[in-house]
Amino acid sequence: MDIVIPSISFSAIMPELVLLAVGILILLLDVFSEKHSGKLAYIAVGGVATALFFAMTPITDPSTTFAGLYSADRFTQFFKVIFLIGTGLTLLISEKYAKENNINHGEYYSLILFATVGMMFMAGGADLITIFMGVELMSICLYILAGYTRARMASNEASMKYFLLGAFASGFLLYGMGLIYGITGQTKLVKIAGAISANSDNMMVLVIGAGLMIVGFAFKLAAVPFHQWTPDVYQGAPIPVTAFMSSGPKAAALAAILRVLVEAMNFIQVDWIMWVSVLAIMTMTVGNIAALVQSDIKRMLAFSSISHAGYALVGVSAATSDGVSAVMFYMLVYTFMNIAAFGILALVAKANEQNTSIDAFKGLFRTNPVLAAVMTIMLFSLAGIPPMGGFMAKFYIFMSAVNAGHLGLVLVAVINSAIGAYYYIKVIVAIYFQENPEKPEPVKAGPSLVFALLVSVIAVFVLGLMPDCYLTIAGKALLPF
Amino acid sequence: MLNQYLPIIVMIVAAAGTAIGMIVATTLIGPKKSFPDKDEPFECGVSPVHNPKSRFSISFYVIAMLFIIFDIEAVFLFPWAVIFQKLGMFGFIEMLLFIFVLAVGLVYVWRKGALEWE
Amino acid sequence: MDITLIPGYQYMPELVEMMLKIVFIFTMNVGVFAPLLGYVERKQSALMQDRIGANRAAILGFTIFGLWHTMTDAIKLIAKEDFIPEGADKPLHFLAPFVAVVPALIAFAVIPFGGTYYLWGHEAHLIIADLDVGILFIFAVAGIGTYGAVIAAWASNNNWSLLGGVRTAAQMVSYEVAMGLTIVGVLMVYESLKLTEIALIQEDFFMWGIFLQPVGFLLFLACALAENKRVPFDIPEAESELIAGYFTEYSGLKFAMFWMAEFVEIVTISAILTVLFFGAWHIPFVTHDGLLSLLTSVVGADIGNLLLMFIHLAVFWGKVCFLIVFLMLIRWSLPRFRYDQIMKLGWKIILPLALVNILATGVILLVVK
Numbered sequence: 001m002d003i004v005i006p007s008i009s010f011s012a013i014m015p016e017l018v019l020l021a022v023g024i025l026i027l028l029l030d031v032f033s034e035k036h037s038g039k040l041a042y043i044a045v046g047g048v049a050t051a052l053f054f055a056m057t058p059i060t061d062p063s064t065t066f067a068g069l070y071s072a073d074r075f076t077q078f079f080k081v082i083f084l085i086g087t088g089l090t091l092l093i094s095e096k097y098a099k100e101n102n103i104n105h106g107e108y109y110s111l112i113l114f115a116t117v118g119m120m121f122m123a124g125g126a127d128l129i130t131i132f133m134g135v136e137l138m139s140i141c142l143y144i145l146a147g148y149t150r151a152r153m154a155s156n157e158a159s160m161k162y163f164l165l166g167a168f169a170s171g172f173l174l175y176g177m178g179l180i181y182g183i184t185g186q187t188k189l190v191k192i193a194g195a196i197s198a199n200s201d202n203m204m205v206l207v208i209g210a211g212l213m214i215v216g217f218a219f220k221l222a223a224v225p226f227h228q229w230t231p232d233v234y235q236g237a238p239i240p241v242t243a244f245m246s247s248g249p250k251a252a253a254l255a256a257i258l259r260v261l262v263e264a265m266n267f268i269q270v271d272w273i274m275w276v277s278v279l280a281i282m283t284m285t286v287g288n289i290a291a292l293v294q295s296d297i298k299r300m301l302a303f304s305s306i307s308h309a310g311y312a313l314v315g316v317s318a319a320t321s322d323g324v325s326a327v328m329f330y331m332l333v334y335t336f337m338n339i340a341a342f343g344i345l346a347l348v349a350k351a352n353e354q355n356t357s358i359d360a361f362k363g364l365f366r367t368n369p370v371l372a373a374v375m376t377i378m379l380f381s382l383a384g385i386p387p388m389g390g391f392m393a394k395f396y397i398f399m400s401a402v403n404a405g406h407l408g409l410v411l412v413a414v415i416n417s418a419i420g421a422y423y424y425i426k427v428i429v430a431i432y433f434q435e436n437p438e439k440p441e442p443v444k445a446g447p448s449l450v451f452a453l454l455v456s457v458i459a460v461f462v463l464g465l466m467p468d469c470y471l472t473i474a475g476k477a478l479l480p481f
Numbered sequence: 482m483l484n485q486y487l488p489i490i491v492m493i494v495a496a497a498g499t500a501i502g503m504i505v506a507t508t509l510i511g512p513k514k515s516f517p518d519k520d521e522p523f524e525c526g527v528s529p530v531h532n533p534k535s536r537f538s539i540s541f542y543v544i545a546m547l548f549i550i551f552d553i554e555a556v557f558l559f560p561w562a563v564i565f566q567k568l569g570m571f572g573f574i575e576m577l578l579f580i581f582v583l584a585v586g587l588v589y590v591w592r593k594g595a596l597e598w599e
Numbered sequence: 600m601d602i603t604l605i606p607g608y609q610y611m612p613e614l615v616e617m618m619l620k621i622v623f624i625f626t627m628n629v630g631v632f633a634p635l636l637g638y639v640e641r642k643q644s645a646l647m648q649d650r651i652g653a654n655r656a657a658i659l660g661f662t663i664f665g666l667w668h669t670m671t672d673a674i675k676l677i678a679k680e681d682f683i684p685e686g687a688d689k690p691l692h693f694l695a696p697f698v699a700v701v702p703a704l705i706a707f708a709v710i711p712f713g714g715t716y717y718l719w720g721h722e723a724h725l726i727i728a729d730l731d732v733g734i735l736f737i738f739a740v741a742g743i744g745t746y747g748a749v750i751a752a753w754a755s756n757n758n759w760s761l762l763g764g765v766r767t768a769a770q771m772v773s774y775e776v777a778m779g780l781t782i783v784g785v786l787m788v789y790e791s792l793k794l795t796e797i798a799l800i801q802e803d804f805f806m807w808g809i810f811l812q813p814v815g816f817l818l819f820l821a822c823a824l825a826e827n828k829r830v831p832f833d834i835p836e837a838e839s840e841l842i843a844g845y846f847t848e849y850s851g852l853k854f855a856m857f858w859m860a861e862f863v864e865i866v867t868i869s870a871i872l873t874v875l876f877f878g879a880w881h882i883p884f885v886t887h888d889g890l891l892s893l894l895t896s897v898v899g900a901d902i903g904n905l906l907l908m909f910i911h912l913a914v915f916w917g918k919v920c921f922l923i924v925f926l927m928l929i930r931w932s933l934p935r936f937r938y939d940q941i942m943k944l945g946w947k948i949i950l951p952l953a954l955v956n957i958l959a960t961g962v963i964l965l966v967v968k
Contacts, residue, residue: 003567024585031592488617488728489708489736495621496704499629500697500856507681507852520685522757523847533761534753541769544942548772551950555779558957559735562786566964573961580954587950596946598939 009065012072013124015051015080016117022047023113030106037104041095041448044109048088048116055080064126068188071126074477078328079123079255086248086335087116092452093343094240096445100351101238103148111148112244115141119252123259128177128187131256135173135220138252139166142245146237152353158236165219165229173216179209180264189264196267203268210265214257214275221253221309222246224282231290234302239353242298243342246305251331254312258324261316269319276317277409283310284416291423297345298356300423301338304382307420308334314406314413315397322400325474330397332470333389333463337381340456344375347443361427363436368443372431374453381460383424384417389463396471543595554583612721620727624707627916628863634669636862636923641668643924644931679851684756687848691754696849696856699747702740703860703867709733710870711795713880713911714887716904725880725908726795733794734782737871738775741826744860745771748828748845751857755848763844766834766938771826773945778822780953784815784960785875798879802886808876814956816876818949823868824929825945827861831933834941869922870915877918880911 010017026043029036036043055077062073090112098104118138125131143166147159181187183202184195196206215226222230234242261272287307294300312334315327348364348371349356365372381388394417401410445453463470522533561568561576590596605611638653642665645652656667683692710733713725730736745768752764788811789797801807809816825832836844843849846857873879881887890910894903936944 003564005568005571024582027589028585031589485728485730488621489705489730491617492621492705492708492727493701495625496701497697499625499704500700503700503852503856504693504697506677507679511678511680511851513680517685522684522686522755523759531758533756533758537761537765541765544769544773547946548776551776552772552779555776555783558780558783559786559792562783562957563790563792565787565961566790566968569968570965573965576961577958580957584951584954587946591947596942598942 006067007065009063009072011054011057012059012065012070013120014054014057015084016120018051018054019047019113019117019120022050023110023117026106026113027110030110037106038099040104040106040109041091041098044113045088045091045448047113048084048091052081052084052088055084064190068190069127069130070121070124072124074473075255075259075328076120076124078474078477079251079331080120082251082328082332082335083116083119083123083248085332086244086251086339087112089336089339089343089452089456090240090244090248092448093243093339093346095448097238097240097346101149101353102151103238108145108148111141111145115145115244116248119248119255122252123255125256125259126189126263128181128189128192128260131260132170132173132177134252135216135256136170138249139170139220142166142241142249145241146233146245148241149238149352152236154236155238156236158233161229161236162233169216169219169226172212172219176209176212176214176216179205179212183209189260192264193266196264200267207268207271210261210268210272211275213260214272214279217253217257217260218279221250221257221313222306223279223309223313224286224306227283227286227306230306231299231302234305235296235299235356239298239342239346239349239356242302243339243346246302246342247331247335247338250305250309250312251335254309254316254327254331257316258327262319262324273317273319276313277406280310280313280317280409281412283307283313284413285310288416288419288423292419294423296357297361297427298349298353300358300427301341301345304420304423305338307416308338308382310416311394311397311413314401314409317406317409318397318400318404320400320404321475322396322403325471325477326393326396326400328474328477329463329467329471330393332474333381333393333460336456336459336463337378337388337390340453340460341375341378341382343449343452343456344371344378347371347445347449350443358427358430359436361430362434363440364431367440371443371445374457375431376428377457377460379424379428381464383421385421387461387464389460389467392464392467396467540595540598543590547590547595550586551583554580616721616723617727620725624712624727625704628704628707628866629859632866632923633859633862634673636865637672637858638666638669639924640927640930641665643927647928647931673855676852676855679854681853682848682850684848686756688754688756691750692848693853695747695751695754696853696860697747698750699744700856700860700863702743702747703863706737706740706864706867707870709736709794710867710874711798711879712870712915713908714799716908717900718904718908719901723908724795725912729793729795732792734786734792737867738779741864742775744864745775747857747860751849752845755845757848759843760845760847763836763847767828767836767845770828770832770834770941770945773942774822774825774832774949777945777949777953778819778826780950780957781815781818781822782875783953784812784956785819787957787960787964788812794874798874798881801878802881804878804881804883807878812876812956812960814952814959816872818953818956819875820872821944821949823872824926825941827864827868827926829861829865829926830930831936832941833935834938865923865926866919869919869926872922873915873918877922880915882910882914 022044026040029043030040059072059074059077062071064071091109094108098108115138118134118136118141121134122131122138125134143159143163146162147155149155180192183206184192186192186195219226234246237245265272284307287303287310291300291303291307294303312327312330315323315330317323318326345356348360361375364375377388381390384390384394398410398413401413557579558576561572565572641653653665653668654662656662656665656671658667683689708727709730711726711729716723716725748767748771749764752760752767755761785797785808786792789800791797828836836846846854849857882890887907891903891907894906897903898906
């Protein structure tokens with residue numbers, strides 16, 4: 001018996017390796033010496049920067065490696081960049097929060113890094129097994145992170161709910177994968193597609209399998225009606241973790257959905273376009289309407305993140321190369337504006353998240369004018385007002401859907417954008433036109449938060465004013481259509 | 482050739498038969514004299530003062546979790562060990578990395594005090 | 600009637616061989632070793648502690664070194680009342696000894712106690728089931744034994760039982776990990792999970808496991824002792840603190856079943872040690888073929904094979920008995936470890952050493968090649 005060692009390209013997973021190494025290093029530093037505890041966040045950021053460097057090294061010829069388990073293509077790379085930006089910003093806004101809330105442990109940073117590795121494997125997985133491993137690595141880290149501020153009851157509740165429902169969703173995902181494997185006898189996405197086109201018996205089981213997989217991913221994406229956990233978990237989790245959970249994992253779930261649907265399930269496109277459209281409509285509508293009535297900013301941002309997942313799904317249901325690149329661009333912009341908004345919330349809410357309600361923002365313009373301006377930019381961008389990145393992102397999504405002929409879907413999405421603008425502007429009104437009776441002291445942002453906000457503001461404007469080049473990069477990163 | 486698991490099934494049946502036989506024998510033979518004081522669970526001669534079905538130290542749960550992690554490591558090592566000499570240097574380095582990651586886990590729980598019993 | 604008309608008649612010799620082997624192993628374990636080890640333990644401790652020991656039971660004045668005690672013990676256990684305490688979980692109380700004893704009895708199925716012999720046209724293999732995953736089977740089956748202790752502890756509604764059961768579970772799983780990692784070095788050297796293959800390689804005296812894996816042997820021995828829950832690792836049933844640990848509330852034959860499981864485990868452990876580290880049934884410097892040709896030249900092929908089989912059986916069981924006496928020697932020599940010491944030994948000493956042993960074995964094998 002000869003043992004053939006498959007071709008292994010470590011350069012393809014270099015970002016993952018860097019993050020794992022840094023995560024392990026942080027764990028060890030934390031247990032071996034007390035005096036480094038102040039620097040852990042910066043070490044983690046350094047690791048993310050290094051990984052970002054490797055992730056941006058262009059790939060000339062897309063290929064699969066590790067015996068076809070992992071695809072090293074630009075699609076993977078683009079999403080890796082999104083995840084790394086999300087992680088980097090999260091770490092930056094975590095730094096002050098972690099110290100104030102007494103959660104400045106090595107585990108906190110390691111778990112964030114490990115979760116990022118999980119997301120990368122979700123985006124890069126060319127095999128159902130790899131994707132599932134990625135989902136689990138990401139989810140398990142997030143379950144812990146959601147409950148990281150142990151002293152707060154809400155955080156414990158968040159962790160428990162997320163864990164129980166997340167385990168349930170993993171079950172759906174696995175059942176779906178199991179059915180597909182049972183029908184096709186393959187776990188590699190490309191070979192599944194081949195098996196489906198070669199033999200189209202048992203279409204019913206295949207459709208059910210694909211449906212179950214979409215349910216599993218929709219849970220991670222917090223798409224309605226699989227969003228029930230989202231408000232409580234996002235509200236209970238520590239704010240930086242909420243920021244992290246509402247950006248990276250969503251992008252990862254979208255990446256996995258795109259990869260599975262486009263690479264393996266192209267043959268039953270008609271079915272999944274319909275499902276994704278329905279999901280998109282429900283997600284946008286429920287997210288926006290529920291966000292309208294929230295008086296707590298954290299909860300409002302939670303619902304807003306649900307609605308943004310809905311917009312992204314519109315791009316998925318376009319099922320064209322334009323749609324995919326629009327989704328990727330959308331997630332890039334969304335990562336910046338969402339995490340920045342949460343970062344400001346973490347600062348304004350003060351230590352131990354004393355006040356996350358809209359009252360905390362009243363009169364922010366008087367006390368912290370610059371911060372107020374940044375928050376305004378982020379909220380405008382989230383609402384989709386030009387010239388911010390959020391507008392261009394939505395624009396491309398809607399365009400791709402129109403070109404694919406989903407006019408009704410786009411109509412619903414446009415109406416939703418209008419509804420969404422209301423609750424974002426409600427916060428802006430509080431910032432500029434309402435007095436805070438308590439006359440609070442100005443809040444002071446640490447250097448890392450300032451840096452994170454600066455990067456986000458620049459990015460939101462650059463992406464809004466010059467979207468072409470990024471869209472082109474996203475376009476080049478496309479999956480084979 | 483007989484199925485290689487057939488003897489195991491016969492063996493299980495024989496062992497189960499022996500065990501059931503012993504349990505049946507001990508319930509049939511022997512005196513049956515019971516009265517309330519005798520029926521109490523043994524607690525050094527006094528009536529039980531503490532319900533045994535209560536919570537016990539969390540350390541045991543931690544040990545159980547560590548068991549799962551490291552036993553799975555061992556399971557991964559078995560097939561590797563059997564073909565180790567065929568894999569050569571490449572297989573050795575790969576497994577070195579795998580063991581390193583788990584060794585870091587061991588160091589971590591060790592330093593965190595999960596293996597301490599007071 | 601023509602025997603060839605019976606369906607499956609061609610399997611008859613194999614079936615007969617299988618039944619003979621199973622009966623043989625059961626007789627050895629249940630009939631010989633289980634009662635005898637109780638006696639050996641008493642007699643050996645008496646010798647070591649300068650006492651006279653079990654010597655009272657006699658028939659017509661003959662005590663035969665107190666061997667009657669094995670019989671009186673058995674009669675006493677059978678005649679005892681089966682006691683179930685108030686508040687106990689009855690079904691589980693019955694299930695526990697069953698779960699404890701069955702795995703102990705079947706683990707021997709994959710251990711070879713002799714080689715292959717050609718007797719009057721029939722090929723006899725002295726192993727009940729020559730599984731490809733031999734060692735894994737033993738681990739799997741031994742793992743089930745933990746349930747016996749835990750179920751017994753939970754079913755008894757007794758504080759001492761529960762403490763013993765919880766300690767047992769933690770100790771057994773801890774040492775199961777260490778044991779699994781310890782065995783990896785052996786597998787790397789012999790390149791097989793099949794115990795017959797491992798045994799065959801050890802026909803060469805210098806390929807014995809004890810020479811190739813000395814560290815592995817010591818670690819495995821420690822783990823095996825701990826898995827067996829005997830002194831110095833007998834904290835789960837520490838008499839002076841926990842009465843009898845998880846089987847405090849057991850009496851009669853149900854109590855005997857736990858003891859039987861423990862004694863059969865000692866035999867199994869000794870047999871595994873023999874196969875992995877002490878050349879199984881092989882005599883040092885004497886090859887199977889060499890001895891066989893010598894015997895064949897004297898008494899003919901069939902009788903020669905038969906003789907060789909008996910010689911090998913004697914060698915194998917001799918080694919096993921030697922190891923059993925050695926294990927008992929340890930049992931009566933060492934004091935009991937404290938619980939924290941046991942866990943420390945398992946996780947902080949044996950586990951890292953086992954990992955180092957794997958690495959060292961790997962490096963040496965690579966260098967030698």
